[in-house]
Amino acid sequence: MTRRWLVTGCSSGLGSALAAAVARAGDDVVATTRRPGQLAPLVKEFPGRITEAVLDVTDAERCRAVVEFAAGRLGGIDVLVNNAGRGLFGAVEEVSDEELRAQLELLVVAPWRLTREVLPLMRAQGGGHVVNVSSLAGRMAFPGLAAYCAGKYALEGMSQALAAEAAAFGVRVTVLEPGGFATGYGASVVPAAASVPVYAPVVEPMMAGLRGMDGNPGLGRPEDFAALVLRVVAAGPVPLRLPVGADAFGYLGALHDAAALELAAAREFTHGLAVAGAESLPGARTGTESAGSPVQPA
Numbered sequence: 001m002t003r004r005w006l007v008t009g010c011s012s013g014l015g016s017a018l019a020a021a022v023a024r025a026g027d028d029v030v031a032t033t034r035r036p037g038q039l040a041p042l043v044k045e046f047p048g049r050i051t052e053a054v055l056d057v058t059d060a061e062r063c064r065a066v067v068e069f070a071a072g073r074l075g076g077i078d079v080l081v082n083n084a085g086r087g088l089f090g091a092v093e094e095v096s097d098e099e100l101r102a103q104l105e106l107l108v109v110a111p112w113r114l115t116r117e118v119l120p121l122m123r124a125q126g127g128g129h130v131v132n133v134s135s136l137a138g139r140m141a142f143p144g145l146a147a148y149c150a151g152k153y154a155l156e157g158m159s160q161a162l163a164a165e166a167a168a169f170g171v172r173v174t175v176l177e178p179g180g181f182a183t184g185y186g187a188s189v190v191p192a193a194a195s196v197p198v199y200a201p202v203v204e205p206m207m208a209g210l211r212g213m214d215g216n217p218g219l220g221r222p223e224d225f226a227a228l229v230l231r232v233v234a235a236g237p238v239p240l241r242l243p244v245g246a247d248a249f250g251y252l253g254a255l256h257d258a259a260a261l262e263l264a265a266a267r268e269f270t271h272g273l274a275v276a277g278a279e280s281l282p283g284a285r286t287g288t289e290s291a292g293s294p295v296q297p298a
């Protein structure tokens with residue numbers, strides 16, 4: 001079965017590798033880029049399979065036009081991959097309202113908008129697949145990446161709600177959570193305009209790690225990411241949220257353990273409060289007394 005794909009952010013990195021893999025697999029793809037002609041080598045390599053469309057995903061009118069163009073060109077859209085993205089780097093105190101809004105526009109509003117545009121098509125077709133490229137940072141937060149994390153967390157929340165809403169119409173939703181992949185992502189991260197130097201010791205090590213991603217042989221390869229996306233789309237049911245890359249599983253395993261500890265500590269703490277409150281009620285019984293709470297004293 002030949003699938004019809006619309007993939008955003010194909011000028012480099014994961015999107016570029018995915019567009020090539022889709023075409024190599026014999027599927028058809030409208031691949032978007034912000035710069036006209038940027039995808040000419042890919043189009044030449046896979047004639048007829050890859051069509052370039054110019055799209056800045058923060059441009060609502062262009063989003064609508066590109067979805068319409070892709071549906072017309074391909075005869076429908078089976079798979080939408082919301083891949084375009086870029087990080088804003090800065091401590092919470094350094095990020096302005098405008099910078100935060102721009103980050104959320106790119107990471108949340110734009111994929112939401114594109115999803116909204118394709119859903120009527122997919123419902124009319126009797127199905128489709130929305131693949132949202134989140135991040136490990138959509139599940140855990142990193143210093144200096146608060147705005148980026150906020151965007152990816154929001155994308156994950158939207159995706160989970162969408163999955164429940166759209167399943168009845170045969171629309172599948174997958175959230176991909178890459179760990180570290182060797183792309184231009186790190187180099188393209190934009191620093192916040194304001195600088196509050198006291199945060200440097202906390203955020204600078206993170207920035208240094210991001211800067212060297214492109215040529216880091218220890219990170220995942222975009223081709224492997226692309227191969228996984230093809231598998232996900234061809235497979236039957238897969239988990240809604242899919243970590244991608246060995247490091248992602250490592251981080252999320254540790255996160256899972258930390259979350260269990262946090263929940264236990266929260267339960268202890270909350271029961272403590274309940275006990276304190278209940279004690280003031282005449283004749284109340286709680287039975288929740290416990291010793292050795294892991295909650296640190298304030």
Ligand SMILES: NC(=O)c1ccc[n+]([C@@H]2O[C@H](COP(=O)([O-])OP(=O)(O)OC[C@H]3O[C@@H](n4cnc5c(N)ncnc54)[C@H](OP(=O)(O)O)[C@@H]3O)[C@@H](O)[C@H]2O)c1
Nearest residue numbers: 009011012013014034056057084085135180181183184185
């Ligand atoms: N690499 C990783 O380790 C990693 C990890 C977790 C998540 N991710 C996510 O993976 C996705 C792809 O990133 P990547 O690693 O492939 O980085 P990349 O090589 O920098 O690619 C990002 C792509 O997004 C495009 N883009 C940025 N802003 C855009 C806009 N306003 N409208 C349209 N396109 C826009 C870029 O186009 P231009 O060339 O025009 O800027 C580029 O094609 C992103 O969503 C990123 O958050 C990456």
